[in-house]
Amino acid sequence: MFYREAGQFKTSYAADQAIYPIRQDKIGILILFGFSLLAIPFIAPIYWLNSILIPFLIFSLAALGLNILTGYCGQLSLGTGGFMACGAFFSYKLATAMPDTNILIVFLLAGLGTALVGVLFGLPSLRIKGFYLAVATLAAQFFLIWMFNKFSWWTNHSPSGVISAPPRAVFGDIDVTSASASPEAKYVFLLLLVSFLALIAKNMVRSRIGRSWMAIRDMDIAAEIIGIRPMLAKLSAFAVSSFFIGVSGALWAFTYSGSVEALAFEINRSFEVLFMIIIGGLGAIMGSFLGAAFIVLLPIALDTIPLLLGLPLSVETVAHLRLIIFGALIIFFLIVEPHGLARLWQIGKEKLRLWPFPY
């Protein structure tokens, strides 16, 4: 009824190519963004900011990065944790070596560094495919974690190998990193940064380079024949993806946890991010956000439901049940909608367009 594009005419190519060609979408997203930026920091409880929204934003960014590689370019990677660790440790080294540099520049440099590492470990992808590649990326995962753990140079020779993010400010003197920064400031900073990077990603996948990734994903030999250079496409996907993942790792260390050791980015982290993009939807920017929200919220929801219902279950049982339900839900979602939450969202929009007169 209210969601209908009748009467919205496109008179220029620019209008036709807009990210949200439908006006209602555009308004909707602006309202959502405005609400997130202006209202949530004031109304959300600290618990929500600290343990749900901040990790959600960081994970969204990581999922976005992996989605570019796996969802758009079709290269399955299990090295996400390793690349996040790169971002975290690079930015730590940079931030402590150059205390006066703006933290945004530090994150940017750390991201670029990670991109370089990503390209290096992406090289085997030119020859190896599918699950073989996935296992090969595990080499990156284990090697990188080992390296950060082993050489104390990365942690400025801290005896235990743990890095503590120093407090740094962005806008004037508002701290946005380390535990001493206020959660509201961190949240707003993350929201702006992640939205900006998401916008870049969205535009990238709609452009020439994004289309070459998708061609490689759909069939690399065919893509090669029609003149797409697989090396360039695959390595650029590794680079861009690692950049995003690296920045998210830096944000994880600096804004969320405040202090991390290399083991915080172990293999489980890689799987977690992979869950997000598969549950959210491979090859969908929106899906990265939906998937991240789902995976961040689900365990917490499963923890609180028995309490809400007043069931007298022990923590042990709840934890076991949580595992079972979590696994069962993953299977359920994959059976029902293998293309993820993003696809559900799409279907919902289609339905809404016809509603309330479907035929």
Add this chain to the structure above:
Amino acid sequence: MGLKSLRWAAAALALSVAATATPVVPAKAEGDQFIPLLVYRTGPYAPNGIPLADGFIDYFNYVNWKEGGVGGVPLSWEECETQYNNDRGVECYERLKNRGASGATVINPYSTGITYALIGRATEDKIPVLSMGYGRADASDGTVFPYVYTAPITYWAGADVMVQYAREQEGGSLKGKKIALVYHDSAYGKEPIKTLERLAEIEGYELSLFPVAHPGLEQKATWLRIGRQVRPDYVFMWGWGVMNATAVKEAASVGFPMDKFIGIWWSGAEADVLPAKEAAKGYKSLNITGVGKDFPIVQDIVKMHEEGEGLADPANIGSVLYNRAVVNGFIITEAVRKAQEKFGQRPLKGEEVQWGFDNLAITEQRIEEAGLKGLMGPIEITCANHEGAGSALVQQWDGENWVAITGFIDPNRKALWPEYKASAAQYAKEKGIDPRNCD
């Protein structure tokens, strides 16, 4: 149900997940002293996490059962499952920190990783962190870490006790001896290295390092080198979880003499030696609490269980980690008691309990009075000294039970404190912390 309706169900489910994630559970009762418990009853470290968690709930329940709480204020608690995972630990902390009548009393992370992650947050929230025998050793410096307590003893002090014990076994000198350190390759396992290296120079032993990658299932190569190549006189171990059992087993299989193999207090629980059974006989470890059930307080808890008031699995009573949790609980209630002297008998805030910790002195007399004689040594925490000068003993596995074979040994704190100070100062500099004045 068709695929279509299933699909709607999926969408509805996704939405409801978002809706129910809000934690709005009220505290158990008005006027309780609330203690959040970060536990791990599942996951890779559950065999160690279960007796720990059981010890806590049994002790707090015991305090309520015996004397109706601390100074008339009943204790309440809530468990939150972390699975020994840092992120979940942080989430649990955020979830529980404001529960109860006055918020969290104190946090016991029972994971070095979670401790590291919470130090900044808890300091910001003014909630004490009691990392009893784990976490950052340099947090003993109360001027830089006002809200972190390492009582009764740190890893660095533990390493010192181990060296002392080995020296005594060798008749007073370790000159020319070889010591190998097998450690979990993480923040936790790396803690003792500096201390052992420093002592190597003083004592004249040769130290070799053997990191073991997480989770520690792979130690064949490590033990081949120890057994065949390095042939050390002593092996010290900083292990956790499955790594301990594997190490004990491998050590036995290369024929390393078990009585020269000493683990830290996290490598000396029942779960660590049970899989190796007979082969583990003679293996030693440090412990920060007494061993067994022969303590009045433990007997009292057994009595409570007999009356049907127990909460935990009675099989765990008296086990190494259970006892440790009881002592940990005792230190907490003593700190609350102390704080009540100043702030009155009401539910206290974390900030007020911190004062209690800063002025906590548990004397030998008080220990005996509370029925913990032999279970722990006296500790005295001050504003600047958060370690409290506790001590550790050596225990040995006799094939059936852990048996204490020494009394409590005091580490050489005179040499340790400059190290704490220096390391804490570096942390303060990096984080831009102004050390508080304790005089």
Add this chain to the structure above:
Amino acid sequence: MNLKHLAIGVVCSLGSIPVVGLLLQQLAEAAPNDIFFGWDFYIEVVVTGLLQGVMYALVALGFVLIFKASAIFNFAQGAMVLFAALAMVGFIEMGLHWTLAFLLAAVVMIIVAILIERVVLRPMVNQEPIILFMATIGIFFVLDGLGQTIWGSNVKALDIGISQTPWFVLQGEFFPGGLRLIPTEVVAAVVGALTVTLLAVLFQYTKVGRALRAVADDHQAALSVGIPLKFIWAIVWSVAGIVGLVAGVMWGTSLGVQFSLSLIALKALPVLILGGFTSIPGAIVGGLIVGVGEQVGEVFIGPLFGGAIQDWFAYMLAMIFLLFRPQGLFGERIIERV
């Protein structure tokens, strides 16, 4: 199965042992402070590695079986190993003899396999491999939670009457202390060899085996000649479950049955890429190479970097192999058409 390839593989890997030894000897002379080399010690490390390799191969076998028949990368194999071992310990705790408990645990694994086929695989026929891979991660969680709910999370000892005291064989001039063998591992090696022979016979000479190979070759063609795909899948998952049980018993006797058993799946992955996802002998040879490579790497090369390199060393080894043979040692040649 290509026997010629297998023979070449075995000869090459055996031949490389003395070559690597010589290289290490040179290296040890160059860096005498870090590396300690003696031929007797080297042989002992290699033997330890070989035995360890069989243990890896046992886990890898389960992956291969399922991948071969259904092109599913079964991440839940580790959880199946744990679940099977837990079930067996559960039956032993009920007072049964371990042989009986083993059989009952095998029945449990067959039931699990049938359930997985019914509930998970059947509705997901024709999905992309990555989606199926995710579904097996779901199975991983369910099995983990279920196993702990039923049998608890405590560490349990598993005793099937194998002594834990090491044997010292070949005592003599070359091995002054004797060559150390651990009975559990020797038994595991024998059981592993038996399992592989049994599977090879099953695949090669029985009707079900022929059907299995047909399914592995081409699902659609197999269906069109009347091979019951669902039944075959149930069989494959059952067999993988039982192989998992064998692996679980072997690992469980030496480590105790506990949650960490499910993590050994990660150790099987480099074995898989080395041997090829689709080859049963590949799993064995890959296991041996990874086992030996890891031990030798950790003992002789690890000290140069401060140790604990085992984790990534196996993966790097596998990755280097892959650059030369992208389908693994014994994997089927990948032929791509547009």
